[in-house]
Amino acid sequence: MxxxxxxxxxxxxxxxxxxxxxxxxxxTVSDDLVFVNMAHxxxxxxxxxxxxxxxxxxxxxxxxxxxxxxxVVAHFGMTGDxxxxxxxxxxxxxxPRFWKTxxxxxxxxxxxxxxxxxxxxxxxxxxxxxxxxPLLCEPISKLGFDPLHNLPDLDDFTTxxxxxxxxxxALLLDQAFSAGVGNWIADEILYHSRLHPAQYxxxxxxxxxxxxxxxxxxxxRIAVEAEADESLLPEDWLMTYRWNKGKGKGAGVLPNGHKxxxxxxxxxxxxxxxxxxxxxxxxxxKKTTTRKRRFDDDNKVTVKVEDTDKKTRxxxxxxxxxxxxxxxxxxxxxxKTESMDPIPRRTSSRITRSTNSLA
Numbered sequence: 001m002x003x004x005x006x007x008x009x010x011x012x013x014x015x016x017x018x019x020x021x022x023x024x025x026x027x028t029v030s031d032d033l034v035f036v037n038m039a040h041x042x043x044x045x046x047x048x049x050x051x052x053x054x055x056x057x058x059x060x061x062x063x064x065x066x067x068x069x070x071x072v073v074a075h076f077g078m079t080g081d082x083x084x085x086x087x088x089x090x091x092x093x094x095x096p097r098f099w100k101t102x103x104x105x106x107x108x109x110x111x112x113x114x115x116x117x118x119x120x121x122x123x124x125x126x127x128x129x130x131x132x133x134p135l136l137c138e139p140i141s142k143l144g145f146d147p148l149h150n151l152p153d154l155d156d157f158t159t160x161x162x163x164x165x166x167x168x169x170a171l172l173l174d175q176a177f178s179a180g181v182g183n184w185i186a187d188e189i190l191y192h193s194r195l196h197p198a199q200y201x202x203x204x205x206x207x208x209x210x211x212x213x214x215x216x217x218x219x220x221r222i223a224v225e226a227e228a229d230e231s232l233l234p235e236d237w238l239m240t241y242r243w244n245k246g247k248g249k250g251a252g253v254l255p256n257g258h259k260x261x262x263x264x265x266x267x268x269x270x271x272x273x274x275x276x277x278x279x280x281x282x283x284x285x286k287k288t289t290t291r292k293r294r295f296d297d298d299n300k301v302t303v304k305v306e307d308t309d310k311k312t313r314x315x316x317x318x319x320x321x322x323x324x325x326x327x328x329x330x331x332x333x334x335x336k337t338e339s340m341d342p343i344p345r346r347t348s349s350r351i352t353r354s355t356n357s358l359a
Contacts, residue, residue: 002076003060003182005223010082011062012227015055017084017114021105022051024113028101034120036128043101046070046129056135059143059179063134070129073140077124085115143179147220158209161201169197170266183268184239188219190272191238196279197270203281242271
C-alpha cells in the first residue's frame with residue numbers, strides 16, 4: 001500500500017514535470033468508486049484549460065492546486081499509482097492497464113506535451129474535486145497530524161499516546177492519529193524505538209514516547225527523501241528484509257544478527273525483532289462488562305451481560321419491586337444461561353446501566 005514516502009514521490013513527480021503547465025485534454029473511464037461524488041466525464045470538464053500552480057501532500061493524500069478551482073485531492077488506496085508516458089520503457093504498453101484518467105499537459109517552448117495516467121487495479125483509490133482550500137476541507141481536515149508537517153511537541157504527543165488503550169502499532173496506523181504512517185513505516189518506527197508492536201499505548205513511559213516521537217519524524221523524513229526507493233534506504237532498516245515474511249534477503253536475519261518475527265497486530269502483519277522489542281505486561285486491556293435491561297409486560301426485566309474479552313452472554317431474569325420506573329433498582333432473584341430472545345416491547349426509557357448500579 002502506498003504510504004507517506006510513495007505519495008510524496010508522486011507529488012514531487014507532478015511538481016517536477018507538470019508545474020506551470022496548462023491541461024490540454026483529460027480522458028476518463030467510468031468508475032463510480034474512484035471518482036467521488038461526480039460523473040467521470042465531469043472530472044475532465046472541470047480540469048480542462050486549468051494551469052497547475054502548486055502541489056501539496058498531507059498524510060497519504062496529495063493535492064494538485066490550479067490557477068482556479070476546483071482542485072484535485074487524490075488518494076492511491078491499496079494499489080494506485082501515477083505513470084508518466086515519457087518514463088515508460090519501449091516494451092511497456094500505453095495507455096497502461098487499469099487507467100482511470102489520463103491528463104495531457106500542453107507543451108512548453110522546450111518540451112513536448114506531457115502525459116500522465118492515474119492507475120488503480122483494485123479500485124480503492126479516490127479522486128475528488130474540492131472547490132475550497134483542500135487542506136481545510138474533508139477528507140484531509142479529518143486526519144491527524146502529519147509527522148513531517150506538524151508533529152506535536154513532546155508533552156502533547158505523550159498525552160495523545162497515553163489517552164488511548166490500544167496496541168501501539170494500531171495507534172500508529174490510525175490516520176486520525178498520525179496521517180501518512182502505514183504498515184512498513186510503522187514497523188520501522190517501532191523497531192528503531194525498540195517497542196513491541198503489541199505494547200499498549202497507555203503503558204508507554206514519557207521516555208519511550210520521546211524516543212517514539214523522534215523515530216517517527218526520522219523514519220518518515222529518511223523514507224521521503226529516498227522517495228520510497230528501497231535501494232536508498234539505510235542497510236540496517238527492516239524494509240529490505242521483511243518481505244515474504246523473512247524468506248527473501250537475509251532469510252529473516254538482520255545485519256546485526258537478530259532474527260525477525262511476524263505477528264498480526266492491528267489487523268496487519270507486523271515485522272519486529274523479539275530480542276530487541278520486548279513486550280511488557282499483558283497483551284489485553286482490563287475486562288469490561290456491559291449490562292442492558294429491558295422490561296416486558298409482566299414487570300420482568302431481562303439483563304443482558306456481555307463480556308468484551310470472552311464474548312460470553314448471559315440472560316438474567318428477575319422481578320422488579322413496585323412500578324416500572326426509570327430509576328427503579330433491580331433486585332436479581334435468579335440467574336440462568338440461555339439464548340437471548342427478542343423482547344417485544346420496552347416501556348423503560350433507560351436501558352443501559354453500569355455494573356455498580358445493578359444492586
